[in-house]
Amino acid sequence: xxxxxxxxxxxxxxxxxxxxxxxxxxxxxxxxxxxxxxxxxxxxxxxxxxxxxxxxxxxxxxxxxxxxxxxxx
Numbered sequence: 680x681x682x683x684x685x686x687x688x689x690x691x692x693x694x695x696x697x698x699x700x701x702x703x704x705x706x707x708x709x710x711x712x713x714x715x716x717x718x719x720x721x722x723x724x725x726x727x728x729x730x731x732x733x734x735x736x737x738x739x740x741x742x743x744x745x746x747x748x749x750x751x752x
Contacts, residue, residue, distance in 0.1 A: 682749055691721055693747050697740035698725050701732065 691708070698706055703725040711717035727733035 685748055687720055689747070690744070691723070693743050694723050694740055697743040698723070698736055700743075701735040701739045703727055703732075703736045 695706060695708075705724075705726045707724045709722040709724070710720070711722055712720050725736065727736055
């Protein structure tokens with residue numbers, strides 16, 4: 680398994696895709712790049728209609744990012 684570098688725009692688009700695949704609602708992207716002490720460039724917020732849907736959103740994002748960042752050798 681090898682780890683590859685990922686562009687921030689690709690990473691952000693992948694997170695949005697993961698949310699949309701399980702019908703997450705009210706997606707907001709906060710751009711924090713102008714804040715010197717911020718620990719990240721973007722902060723993504725969304726809503727789910729139930730605990731089950733929120734768990735599905737988390738799992739969808741994790742799966743997409745895992746496939747994006749790691750390549751199996």
